[in-house]
Amino acid sequence: VRRKKPRAPVTVRIDRLDPKRASGLDAEGRRFEVRNAPLDALVEAQPGRRGEARLLRIVENAADAPTPPCPVFGVCGGCQLQWTSLERQRQHKQALVERLVGLASHPIEGTAEAYGYRNKLELAFSAHAFHPEHEVPPSTGPAHLGLHPPGWYAKVVPIPGCPLASPRMNAVIAAVAGLRLGPGWDARAHTGHFRHLVIREGSGLVVTLVTTSTADPSEVARASRAIAAVEGVSGVLHVVNDGVSDVATGELRTVLSGSADIEVAIGGVALSLPYDGFFQVNTPGAALLYARIGEALGVGGTLLDLYCGNGVIGVLLARGFDRVIGVDVHEPSIARARANAERNAVRGAWYAGAVEEILPAIAIDRPLKVVVDPPRAGLHPRAVQHLAGLSADTLVYVACNPGSLGRDRPMLEAGGWRITDLWSVDLFPQTPHVEAIARFVR
Ligand SMILES: C[S@@+](CC[C@H](N)C(=O)[O-])C[C@H]1O[C@@H](n2cnc3c(N)ncnc32)[C@H](O)[C@@H]1O
Secondary structure: OOOOOOOOOEEEEEEEOOOOOOOEOOOOOOEEEEOOOOOOOOEEEEEEEOEEEEEEEEEOOOOOOOOOOOOOOOOOOOOOOOOOHHHHHHHHHEEEEEHHHHHOOOOOOOOOOOOOEEEEEEEEEEEEEEEOOOOOOOOOOOOOEOOOOOOOOOOOEOOOOOOOOOHHHHHHHHHHHOOOOOOOOEEEOOOOEEEEEEEEOOOOOEEEEHHHHOOOHHHHHHHHHHHHHHEEEEEEEEEOOOOOOOOOOOOEEEEEOOOOEEEEEEEOOOEEEOOOOOOOHHHHHHHHHHHHHHHHHHOOOEEEEEOOOOOHHHHHHHHHOOOEEEEEEHHHHHHHHHHHHHHOOOOEEEEEEOOOHHHHHHOOOOEEEEOOOOOOOOOOOOOOHHHHHHOEEEEEEEEEEHHHHHHHHHHHHOOEEEHHHHHHHHOOOOOOOOEEEEEEOO
C-alpha cells in the first residue's frame, strides 16, 4: 500500500473566526481552518483536507489568553474557544456577523457568564470510549457516559460534568455516572440498551433517559429514583428509541417522576415548553436576545411571528401589539404556543404548517410588523419571495446562522426592504456560534 507523504506542518497566524472554527494564513498566504486554535495566536498546524489543519502547538498566544478549565478540552470538541478570552471571542463574533451580512453591527452583547450558561445538555451512553491514540475495547458491562468527539458518532469522551452546565445539571450527570448503567448503545453493532441522557433546565430540571425497549425495567426504575433524588429535578422521563439513527429522541413511554414540562420565566412572562421543544440554550442570553428583537420591532398593530416554535417571541412581546399571529411547521409546538398565549392572555391566531405554504394563504390585518426566526438553513426560497413582496412596515430577521441572513438579504432588498440595523448577540461563549438580528424597513 502506497501511503501519501504527509504534508509539512505550517505556521498559521490565526486572524479570524469562521462559522465552524478559527482560521488564519500561513507564510504563503494560504488560509487554513484550525479546530481549537486560539484567536489572534500563532500556531503550528498539520494541513489536512479541504483547507483544514490540525492544531499541533501554540507558538504564541494572546496576552489575555485564559487556561481552559475543562479537563477534556480539545478532545470533546464542543467548546473550541476556551483558549481565548471572552472579550476577544466576542470581537471576532461581531466581525464574523459583519462579514457575513455585509453591514456594521451594533457593539456585540452577551451575558456575563463565560461558563455555566447552558440550559440543555444531550449526553450519550456508549459501549465505546474515545481515546485519541489507541482503540479501547467495547464495554459489555457499564456504559461510558459522555459527549461525542467531532467525527466519532459511535464513541464518547466520558465526562464527569460539563463546565457549560449549571452545578445542579452536573449533579445529575454525577448521579447517573455513579449508577454504572449498561450495556451502553453500540452504534456499530446496533446492540446495547442505554442510549442518551438529556438534561434541560427551567425553574426545575427535566431529565430524559433514552433507552431501547429491551432495557431492564428495574435498571430504568433505579436510574429514575437516583435522578429524582437530585435537588432541583422536577421531572424524570423515559423515552424509547429502537431505531438505528443516533438521535436523543423517541417515543415518550413513561413520566417516571414529576412533570414532563419545562417551566421558564423570562422577562416576567411564564411559559411552558414540552420536554423536547425548542428553546434557546442560554436563558439569560435569550432574555437579552428577545429584548433586542423587541427594540428592533417597535410596537403597534399586528405582530406576525414566523417560525414561532412554542410562541416564545410572540407571547413575550405581545404587550406592544393588538394581536399576534404565529406560524410553525411543528404541530406540537403550535399547540404549546396556543397554550402559552392563552395562559398569558395574548390575543391572536397560531397556524401549524410551513411558512412558505401558510403565508400566502392567510389574511392579516395592517399595520403589520414581522419577525422571522428560521432554522440554520434560513428562509425557504418561496418564503423569502413572499416576504420580499409583503406589505408591512418592519421586518426583523433573527439568524442563528448569520450566513443565511447574508444570503437572504439581497432578495428582501430586491422587494423594496432596506436594512437599517444589525445586532450581534453572543449566547454561546466558547463556541463559534453567534446570533444576528437585522431590522428591515420599507
Ligand atoms: C430557531 S427555531 C425558532 C423558535 C422560536 N422562534 C423561539 O424563539 O423559540 C426555528 C423554528 O422553525 C420551525 N420550522 C422549520 N422549518 C419551518 C418551515 N418551513 N415553516 C415553518 N416553521 C419551520 C421549527 O419547527 C422551529 O420551531
